[in-house]
Amino acid sequence: MAQMTLHSDPNRLAPVSSGLRIGFWLCIVVAIAAVLRRLLALGQSPSAAEPPDLRTLDAFFRSHASLTYAHICTALLFVCILPLVYWNRTRLWKPVRVAFYSLGLIVGITAFGMSRNPVGGVVEGAAVVVFNLLFLFSLVQSFRAWRTGDAIADRRWTLRATAIVLGIATTRPVMGVFFATARLTGWTPHxxxxxxFWIGFSINTVVMENALRRHTRSIE
Structure with a gap:
């Protein structure tokens, strides 16, 4: 029997490449780890044993802890529900989709709040605003397609929103490279x-757009 795709049955997702699946789960794991690390840091007193740059970062987030908690706790729930959005057994459940859109909206709104005084200054703030707007636009388009029953558009915009929001996970290894080379470059987190942020979010956005375009060409 031929493999079923979205174009033959709107109730099922077309298969995606193994590379995208691996990237998806890696981003999920990294995002959850980043949130748990931040929650742990917010709940602890500063430690002199930590590297100076990390102490500075932790102090920065403690200075507006309420907004940080609101953003990262909502983001944690959002990331945890993402697999259910793509699992064929749960992706059509209304509670899953309502949670996806509701949590996504809160993540986007609180991200704007976090960008008002970012660690990386104007450059980071600009990246957050640009990609957050793209995320919210994709989320709204996904919601509209879901409400109208347009399964193909729903899938494409949901994938875009997912890729963009998981860009925050891709920034982590990029930051790791910058941290590791800080003694050579002299660069600080600021x-x-x-x-x-620009590199991490751009990687996810470009990779997903290329994947969607390849898929479109393959069915034309």
Whole structure:
């Protein structure tokens, strides 16, 4: 029997490449780990044993802890529900989709709040605004397609929204490179957080757009 795709049955997702699946789960794991690490840091007193750059970052997030908690706790729930959005057994459940859109909206709104005084200054703030707007636009388009029953558009915009929001996970290894090379470059988090955000979010966005375009060409 031929493999079923979205175009033959709107109740099922077309298969995606193994590379995208691996990237999806890696981003999920990294995002959850990043949130748990931040929650742990917010709940602890500063430690002199930590590297100076990490102490500075932790102090920065403690300075507006309420907004940080609101953003990362909602983001944690959002990331945890993402697999259910793509699992064929649960992706059509209304509670799953309502949670996806509701949590996504809160994540987007609180991200704007976090960008008002970012660690990386104007460069990071610009990246957050640009990609957050793209995320919210994709989320709205996904919601409209879901409400109208347009399964193909629903899938495409949901994938876009997912890729963009998981860009925050891709920024983590990029930041790791900057941290590891800080002694050579002399860059501080204030200097490299902005470029790291642009690189991480751009990688996810470009990879997903290329995947969607390849899929479109393959069925034309």
């Amino acid at each position: 200097q490299f957080f902005g470029p790291a």
